[in-house]
Amino acid sequence: MQPRVAVVGSTMVDLIAYVSRAPSAGETxxxxxxxxxxxxxxxxxxxxxxxxxxxxxxxxxxxxxxxGTMTMANFETLGIDTSHVARVPGASGVAPIWVExxxxxxxxxxxxxxxxMRPEDAxxxxxxxxxLDVVIGQLEIPQAVTAxxxxxxxxxxxxxxxxxxxxxxxxxxxxxxxxxxxxxETEFARLSGSSSEATDAEITAFAAAAGAxxxxxxxxxxxxxxxxxxxxxxxxxxxxxxxxTTGAGDAFIGAFAYGLxxxxxxxxxxxxxxxxxxxxxxxxxxxxxxPRGDRTLELLAGRD
Numbered sequence: 273m274q275p276r277v278a279v280v281g282s283t284m285v286d287l288i289a290y291v292s293r294a295p296s297a298g299e300t301x302x303x304x305x306x307x308x309x310x311x312x313x314x315x316x317x318x319x320x321x322x323x324x325x326x327x328x329x330x331x332x333x334x335x336x337x338x339x340g341t342m343t344m345a346n347f348e349t350l351g352i353d354t355s356h357v358a359r360v361p362g363a364s365g366v367a368p369i370w371v372e373x374x375x376x377x378x379x380x381x382x383x384x385x386x387x388x389m390r391p392e393d394a395x396x397x398x399x400x401x402x403x404l405d406v407v408i409g410q411l412e413i414p415q416a417v418t419a420x421x422x423x424x425x426x427x428x429x430x431x432x433x434x435x436x437x438x439x440x441x442x443x444x445x446x447x448x449x450x451x452x453x454x455x456x457e458t459e460f461a462r463l464s465g466s467s468s469e470a471t472d473a474e475i476t477a478f479a480a481a482a483g484a485x486x487x488x489x490x491x492x493x494x495x496x497x498x499x500x501x502x503x504x505x506x507x508x509x510x511x512x513x514x515x516x517t518t519g520a521g522d523a524f525i526g527a528f529a530y531g532l533x534x535x536x537x538x539x540x541x542x543x544x545x546x547x548x549x550x551x552x553x554x555x556x557x558x559x560x561x562x563p564r565g566d567r568t569l570e571l572l573a574g575r576d
Contacts, residue, residue: 275533281314282412320526375514391420422449
């Protein structure tokens with residue numbers, strides 16, 4: 273059967289400026305290019321899982337503006353279930369992004385309608401969408417919403433995957449309902465109080481304190497998985513020349529969740545996430561940079 277994934281999370285419209293270098297305070301610089309795209313950590317993760325072949329539903333709130341209408345049309349074009357995406361008065365979420373010459377990015381998230389999501393609506397949505405294999409959440413919507421959604425997901429027999437981004441202190445109820453925690457190295461350092469090097473000992477200690485399974489994404493170094501046997505396994509990424517790293521972490525999460533839902537081994541799911549994330553940095557944009565068509569089949573088959 274087709275893997276079933278629900279994402280309780282954010283949508284944004286990305287406003288992306290490409291610059292040779294970022295301006296200093298009070299400085300104006302000339303940009304090289306500008307694009308408008310679809311983003312938001314939740315939406316990006318939903319799109320990656322869908323492109324790999326999962327049956328995906330989005331649980332979210334959009335504003336009653338043109339950005340909300342555009343986002344709904346994008347989901348529908350991709351075949352993502354929007355029956356639990358609400359429209360509320362006001363602005364949809366936006367994310368102004370700077371991308372520098374080496375592909376590094378700086379992002380400001382303005383949540384807008386994402387902040388209007390309510391815990392009770394998320395619970396109703398998941399109960400209506402059941403059965404589900406995996407439910408994904410992040411920190412661009414109120415944590416109380418994700419905590420309620422994860423509790424409902426567990427009651428329905430679904431695995432829960434939390435991408436704790438942007439980095440923030442975690443609501444104890446949310447942490448208690450997360451089966452998997454997947455921070456990047458910066459988020460890991462913030463949450464664990466240790467180094468961004470994410471040593472084996474630091475990852476093991478963090479997982480024990482959190483009471484959850486852990487994967488740490490490490491950018492060009494791939495990812496580190498703490499296995500059920502207590503051994504940290506590092507899955508490397510292929511060396512590539514990055515054009516734009518925006519959304520690479522979301523590509524990883526969406527692909528990893530697909531792998532779990534499809535019954536892959538944990539290590540195989542991490543490997544798929546690393547391959548999809550690496551592929552995404554080769555092109556500009558966020559969702560537009562994700563692999564599609566025959567390329568997804570190659571990545572699923574384990575080919576870089």
